[in-house]
Amino acid sequence: MFLKEYIKDVYNGVTSLLKGMRKTGYYFFHTKEIITEQYPDNRDTLKLAERFRGEVVMLHDENNEHACTGCTACELACPNGTIKVITKFDMTPEGKKKKAVDTFIYHLELCTMCNLCVEACPTGAISMAQNFEHSVYDRNKLTKRLNKPGSKVREGVE
Amino acid sequence: MYTQTEVIKDTTASGSEGELVINMGPQHPATHGVLHLVITLNGETIKKIEPHLGYIHRSIEKMTESLTYRQFTYVTSRMDYLSAHINNLACAMTVEKAMQIEVPERAQVIRVLMNELTRIASHELWIGAMAMDLGAFTPFFYAFREREMITEIMEDSCGARLTMNYMVPGGVMYDIHPDFQKKVKAFVQQFKDKVTEYEDLVTNNVIFQSRTKGVGYLSKEDAISYGCSGPVARASGVSCDIRKIYPYEVYGKVEFDEVLDTAGDSFARYLVRVKEMNQSIRIIEQLIDNIPEGDFQAKTKAVLKPPKGEFYTRVETARGELGVYLVSEGGTTPYRIKYRSPGFSNLSALDHMARGSKIGDLMATMGTLDLVIPDIDR
Numbered sequence: 001m002f003l004k005e006y007i008k009d010v011y012n013g014v015t016s017l018l019k020g021m022r023k024t025g026y027y028f029f030h031t032k033e034i035i036t037e038q039y040p041d042n043r044d045t046l047k048l049a050e051r052f053r054g055e056v057v058m059l060h061d062e063n064n065e066h067a068c069t070g071c072t073a074c075e076l077a078c079p080n081g082t083i084k085v086i087t088k089f090d091m092t093p094e095g096k097k098k099k100a101v102d103t104f105i106y107h108l109e110l111c112t113m114c115n116l117c118v119e120a121c122p123t124g125a126i127s128m129a130q131n132f133e134h135s136v137y138d139r140n141k142l143t144k145r146l147n148k149p150g151s152k153v154r155e156g157v158e
Numbered sequence: 159m160y161t162q163t164e165v166i167k168d169t170t171a172s173g174s175e176g177e178l179v180i181n182m183g184p185q186h187p188a189t190h191g192v193l194h195l196v197i198t199l200n201g202e203t204i205k206k207i208e209p210h211l212g213y214i215h216r217s218i219e220k221m222t223e224s225l226t227y228r229q230f231t232y233v234t235s236r237m238d239y240l241s242a243h244i245n246n247l248a249c250a251m252t253v254e255k256a257m258q259i260e261v262p263e264r265a266q267v268i269r270v271l272m273n274e275l276t277r278i279a280s281h282e283l284w285i286g287a288m289a290m291d292l293g294a295f296t297p298f299f300y301a302f303r304e305r306e307m308i309t310e311i312m313e314d315s316c317g318a319r320l321t322m323n324y325m326v327p328g329g330v331m332y333d334i335h336p337d338f339q340k341k342v343k344a345f346v347q348q349f350k351d352k353v354t355e356y357e358d359l360v361t362n363n364v365i366f367q368s369r370t371k372g373v374g375y376l377s378k379e380d381a382i383s384y385g386c387s388g389p390v391a392r393a394s395g396v397s398c399d400i401r402k403i404y405p406y407e408v409y410g411k412v413e414f415d416e417v418l419d420t421a422g423d424s425f426a427r428y429l430v431r432v433k434e435m436n437q438s439i440r441i442i443e444q445l446i447d448n449i450p451e452g453d454f455q456a457k458t459k460a461v462l463k464p465p466k467g468e469f470y471t472r473v474e475t476a477r478g479e480l481g482v483y484l485v486s487e488g489g490t491t492p493y494r495i496k497y498r499s500p501g502f503s504n505l506s507a508l509d510h511m512a513r514g515s516k517i518g519d520l521m522a523t524m525g526t527l528d529l530v531i532p533d534i535d536r
Binding site: 009012013016017019020022023024035048049051052053077079112113114115116119128 | 225228229230232233296303306310313314315316317318321323326331332335355358359362363364365
């Protein structure tokens with residue numbers, strides 16, 4: 001009786017091992033079915049999803065103009081204090097005071113890419129970029145100014 | 159809960175004649191996170207297991223009290239990161255329940271589809287990780303091949319692979335990607351073709367079977383009294399699927415079976431999860447061609463202010479029942495949030511399940527509990 005059980009165990013063990021090895025053999029000869037990302041080598045051809053959230057950027061057009069009015073809606077929407085908008089008052093041609101963005105500070109090191117600031121923006125001034133390689137040697141480089149120097153608000157954006 | 163000094167005292171005190179106290183974790187490859195187990199051994203037999211928590215406590219519940227109702231959903235992705243979608247959904251549903259927001263039909267269907275994809279992704283990762291705990295390395299790669307397809311679908315539609323923040327109060331953040339249906343159908347086909355590989359490699363493997371069958375037994379009564387939920391309780395015969403008992407979103411309209419087993423051992427828990435993946439595929443197949451047209455988000459006010467009161471919702475995550483208890487004072491931030499996480503209750507049964515068994519079997523018991531430590535600790 002014991003011998004019978006023993007032989008059965010050995011038989012089952014060998015067959016299940018062979019079944020597994022058959023799969024291994026199959027993929028050994030069907031190399032096209034193996035999917036491996038050749039990541040650092042395919043950096044030039046790497047295509048990320050268009051909605052991928054890598055970092056917050058402010059969109060500037062060719063005239064160095066953006067759509068940020070300095071309303072600080074993004075600052076209020078951010079859960080971790082990643083965004084700090086410093087505003088100033090511009091004089092309009094009619095002589096009125098108008099609120100505008102002076103410096104748009106973005107702390108990449110605090111950002112969790114939750115997209116709530118982009119959702120909150122009423123003018124579509126900021127969006128998410130696909131860049132994901134953020135490592136730098138100095139922590140201070142992660143604090144960024146998003147509005148380019150000398151840029152101003154696009155005409156007609158309220 | 160012990161303080162640090164008490165631990166040291168305790169370990170020396172309980173190390174009486176013939177007993178050995180070992181610390182498993184917090185840095186241990188098999189605990190998949192910073193779980194610390196103080197195990198009292200007699201030879202190779204486990205006398206007592208004491209989990210020590212607090213190594214990844216980020217006080218998410220307290221943090222939530224200073225976040226607005228739009229902001230607090232994203233933090234829950236960091237609790238049970240493998241079912242991030244489902245955690246976000248539970249929070250979004252609580253706010254919707256409090257404010258009586260009607261979610262459009264399209265958003266509901268998208269939510270259910272995403273939930274089921276998340277559930278499959280979570281179970282795929284679990285199969286790979288558990289097989290690796292038991293010494294089988296290859297299933298990990300096969301499981302990740304299918305899981306990669308899901309994360310790509312998530313990346314297309316939600317913009318992130320793991321912490322999506324896609325469910326927002328009122329619906330979903332964006333509409334689905336134009337390629338969504340095509341990619342999901344491709345995934346369903348791939349999954350159906352390749353699920354037999356798991357059967358060959360894992361289910362029918364003699365070594366795997368003899369390491370899990372009869373190991374870590376949990377009876378039906380114990381599963382109830384320890385508050386276990388999800389596949390752990392269902393493997394012991396407790397019918398506890400929230401999707402069936404209290405249907406939310408469109409779960410009441412789709413056909414699927416609640417997977418039950420009565421064996422209550424590690425192998426039963428394994429089988430329940432594998433069968434659950436097939437049921438998730440069934441739900442996806444029913445819904446993928448029937449996504450109704452319409453809005454993907456209900457119109458909500460810019461600042462959400464739920465009325466004064468207490469609200470509770472529960473959902474079925476990949477690990478079990480997640481409850482969100484919200485106390486609102488009528489302001490812009492919650493007064494109190496309490497999460498009833500499935501991992502914490504499931505872990506509490508570990509001592510009972512492993513007592514008297516050999517230390518080698520602890521890996522199988524722990525592996526099939528599917529512990530995600532940030533979910534236990536929050």
